[in-house]
Amino acid sequence: DGGITQSPKYLFRKEGQNVTLSCEQNLNHDAMYWYRQDPGQGLRLIYYSQIVNDFQKGDIAEGYSVSREKKESFPLTVTSAQKNPTAFYLCASSFRTLDEQYFGPGTRLTVT
């Protein structure tokens, strides 16, 4: 079955630690995205990538980093510089950046 997987579903970390969230897709999509969702707010774009080895900052990139070494994978690292890292993180992909996006199941990160 084609789709987008994110792991883990729940993640707990202590303040000051970096943490990496996984996102894999087997849809053969070129574009991939990371969003953050907080209660009562719309999804906010962190980073996106249109093609392998290329990525762009979104609206709230500070404190995050990404890599795109393979078409199928777009991991997100939440660094200790991110002031409010506790949130629900969603990965998405699309054939091109102009097309509808398909989302993974999300990772809920809690930092204490």
Place this chain on the structure above:
Amino acid sequence: EDQVTQSPEALRLQEGESSSLNCSYTVSGLRGLFWYRQDPGKGPEFLFTLYSAGEEKEKERLKATLTKKESFLHITAPKPEDSATYLCAVQFLYGQNFVFGPGTRLSVLP
């Protein structure tokens, strides 16, 4: 600044009671408008894409329509399983990224 708003914030309906959700945008040129359904604790599920004013799309009890400044998601004779948060996202003409609205939380009571 391009913005997307949704109303109402929350809506409670009785099973079978039809209604509409609204998505409004301040626009510098619309490339496309997208509707998603999101269940609690899960990723959004794609429903529809609309590109031009007057366009309509239907899927089961849902129908999405688009004007120059807003979109409506009409829900006809809803069932409890239609309970979810409905998100709209706009892709503006002079950018590639989606701008998401905050969503409408729909509850359909049996």
